[in-house]
Amino acid sequence: xxxxxxxxxxxxxxxxxxxxxxxxxxxxxxxxxxxxxxxxxxxxxxxxxxxxxxxxxxxxxxxxxxxxxxxxxxxxxxxxxxxxxxxxxxxxxxxxxxxxxxxxxxxxxxxxxxxxxxxxxxxxxxxxxxxxxxxxxxxxxxxxxxxxxxxxxxxxxxxx
Amino acid sequence: xxxxxxxxxxxxxxxxxxxxxxxxxxxxxxxxxxxxxxxxxxxxxxxxxxxxxxxxxxxxxxxxxxxxxxxxxxxxxxxxxxxxxxxxxxxxxxxxxxxxxxxxxxxxxxxxxxxxxxxxxxxxxxxxxxxxxxxxxxxxxxxxxxxxxxxxxxxxxxxxxxxxxxxxxxxxxxxxxxxxxxxxxxxxxxxxxxxxxxxxxxxxxxxxxxxxxxxxxxxxxxxxxxxxxxxxxxxxxxxxxxxxxxxxxxxxx
Numbered sequence: 001x002x003x004x005x006x007x008x009x010x011x012x013x014x015x016x017x018x019x020x021x022x023x024x025x026x027x028x029x030x031x032x033x034x035x036x037x038x039x040x041x042x043x044x045x046x047x048x049x050x051x052x053x054x055x056x057x058x059x060x061x062x063x064x065x066x067x068x069x070x071x072x073x074x075x076x077x078x079x080x081x082x083x084x085x086x087x088x089x090x091x092x093x094x095x096x097x098x099x100x101x102x103x104x105x106x107x108x109x110x111x112x113x114x115x116x117x118x119x120x121x122x123x124x125x126x127x128x129x130x131x132x133x134x135x136x137x138x139x140x141x142x143x144x145x146x147x148x149x150x151x152x153x154x155x156x157x158x159x160x
Numbered sequence: 161x162x163x164x165x166x167x168x169x170x171x172x173x174x175x176x177x178x179x180x181x182x183x184x185x186x187x188x189x190x191x192x193x194x195x196x197x198x199x200x201x202x203x204x205x206x207x208x209x210x211x212x213x214x215x216x217x218x219x220x221x222x223x224x225x226x227x228x229x230x231x232x233x234x235x236x237x238x239x240x241x242x243x244x245x246x247x248x249x250x251x252x253x254x255x256x257x258x259x260x261x262x263x264x265x266x267x268x269x270x271x272x273x274x275x276x277x278x279x280x281x282x283x284x285x286x287x288x289x290x291x292x293x294x295x296x297x298x299x300x301x302x303x304x305x306x307x308x309x310x311x312x313x314x315x316x317x318x319x320x321x322x323x324x325x326x327x328x329x330x331x332x333x334x335x336x337x338x339x340x341x342x343x344x345x346x347x348x349x350x351x352x353x354x355x356x357x358x359x360x361x362x363x364x365x366x367x368x369x370x371x372x373x374x375x376x377x378x379x380x381x382x383x384x385x386x387x388x389x390x391x392x393x394x395x396x397x398x399x400x401x402x403x404x405x406x407x408x409x410x411x412x413x
Contacts, residue, residue, distance in 0.1 A: 120411070137406055150282045151411040152302035153262065155275050158411070 114144045119159040120151060196326035200342045203328065207355040207363050208316040216246045216392070220385040223257070226377035234375055244390065245311065249289050250397040265399040266293050272399040273303065279405045302413045322346040331357075334364040335384055348372045362386050 115121060128141040138145040138160065146157035223239040239257025244250075249268035255261065263274040268288055274281035284301065286293040290311045297303040312318055329341040332354055339354040354365040367380045401407070 148278070148280050148406075148408045149411045150273055150280075150301075150303075150408060152413075153260075153273065153304060155278055155280060155408075156411070 111143045115159045117159050120149075120156045121146070121159065122154065122156055124157055194325065196320075196323060196344070197328060199328045200326040200344070201320075203340050203355050203361070204319065204326075204342055204344075204353060205316050207353070207361040208319070210361050211363065212313045212315065214245075214247075214388055216388075216390055218242060218244045218385075218387045218390040219383050222382045222384055223255070224378075224380040226379070228373065228375045228377050232375055234377065240384075244392065244396055245290075246392060246397065247290060247311075249293070251290060251293075251311070252397055263399075265397060266290070267397045267399070270399075271297060271303075273410075274399065274401075274405075276405075279402075280408045281399070281401055281405060282408050282410050283399075284410055300413060301410050303410075319351070320344075323351075335382060337364055339364050360386075360388070 124139055124146055125141045125144075128139040128146070131138050131140045131145070136147065138147050139157065145160040147160055149156055149158055219242070221241045221243070223241060225237045225239075227235045227237065229235060237258040239255050239259070241253060241255035241257075244252040249266070251264070251266040253264040255263075261275065261277050263272075263276060265272040265274065266286060269285065270283050271286040271293060272281055272283045287296050291313070294308045294311060298308075323344045323346045326342065326344040329343050329352075332339045332341040334354045338357045340357060342353045342355065344351045344353070348371055350369040350371055352365075352367040352369075353363060356362045356364050363383065365380065365382045367378060369376050369378045
């Protein structure tokens with residue numbers, strides 16, 4: 001699958017938020033783009049998850065090492081990968097989004113490589129500027145609009 | 161000649177390492193009886209009970225998270241955080257580090273998540289107790305609330321759930337403080353806890369090793385400073401967005 005190419009540094013991490021964790025955000029160091037983990041951060045020993053629960057809820061953080069070609073396309077792939085790493089429900093959504101993306105790309109209604117509406121990405125592409133519409137602030141990134149939101153502890157961007 | 165010396169040195173070093181490893185091994189083997197030792201249980205329970213009794217405190221922590229790349233390479237991320245707690249229903253946690261700067265504020269009614277650098281925050285009405293809020297944040301929003309381990313009154317039961325083995329490793333010093341070093345084992349996970357000696361058995365360090373992931377990544381938290389008599393003010397548990405900070409939504413889980 002093409003999107004796997006972006007998962008150059010597929011990563012599995014434990015993440016227990018003992019005192020709270022390192023939810024990963026965009027602009028991580030070392031050129032890593034940390035995508036949202038599959039639900040369930042590894043619990044810290046004292047989070048509502050016991051030590052045993054830690055294992056049960058072991059987080060599989062998907063980290064995409066930023067490749068030379070981190071472009072809008074990569075962003076979209078990253079979003080897809082991120083979704084894939086989420087719940088089964090989200091995987092279903094991913095399938096829909098992939099279909100939607102294919103349609104959109106075929107229709108060329110959006111900029112080439114633009115992510116599908118509804119996709120959630122952990123970092124914005126370069127060159128975005130804020131734009132307020134109906135009192136809500138969006139980021140206009142080359143004609144693709146993103147709205148900020150929190151997904152768990154992570155700040156993410158929802159493609160409009 | 162030089163290379164011979166080096167070879168000799170290397171051989172010596174290897175021998176020393178082997179001796180040290182064997183010695184360490186036998187020590188561990190002797191010190192690790194099957195089951196959970198009563199002493200380990202007692203020390204941990206004393207610590208969680210002591211913490212549960214503290215009505216107000218702050219804890220400064222240093223947090224280390226290992227991530228394993230697919231190649232097997234381990235990468236470490238570091239954060240520091242400060243948790244301010246006032247039972248039964250107030251919490252503020254600020255963390256700063258490699259991956260994220262985030263403030264978590266709970267005033268008994270509303271939970272706020274704020275990323276100062278991104279100038280965004282989100283708010284949601286929350287249950288009126290710390291424990292209720294923590295459960296709500298976790299189950300409804302997928303938010304891992306900072307300091308939750310310090311807040312649950314049944315922390316001991318939560319911690320020991322699934323634990324099959326436990327023993328007292330011995331004495332240790334964490335951040336200059338003498339501690340008892342405890343080691344527990346649960347399916348997939350090893351847990352070590354360092355508990356301060358004496359009348360205030362505060363937890364000083366946690367280390368969790370996830371054994372069944374490649375290269376067994378670890379998550380560690382060291383409490384660099386406890387303050388059981390903190391000074392809070394009206395702003396400690398309040399959130400007032402600064403100009404230019406905008407409100408965003410929580411995505412449903």
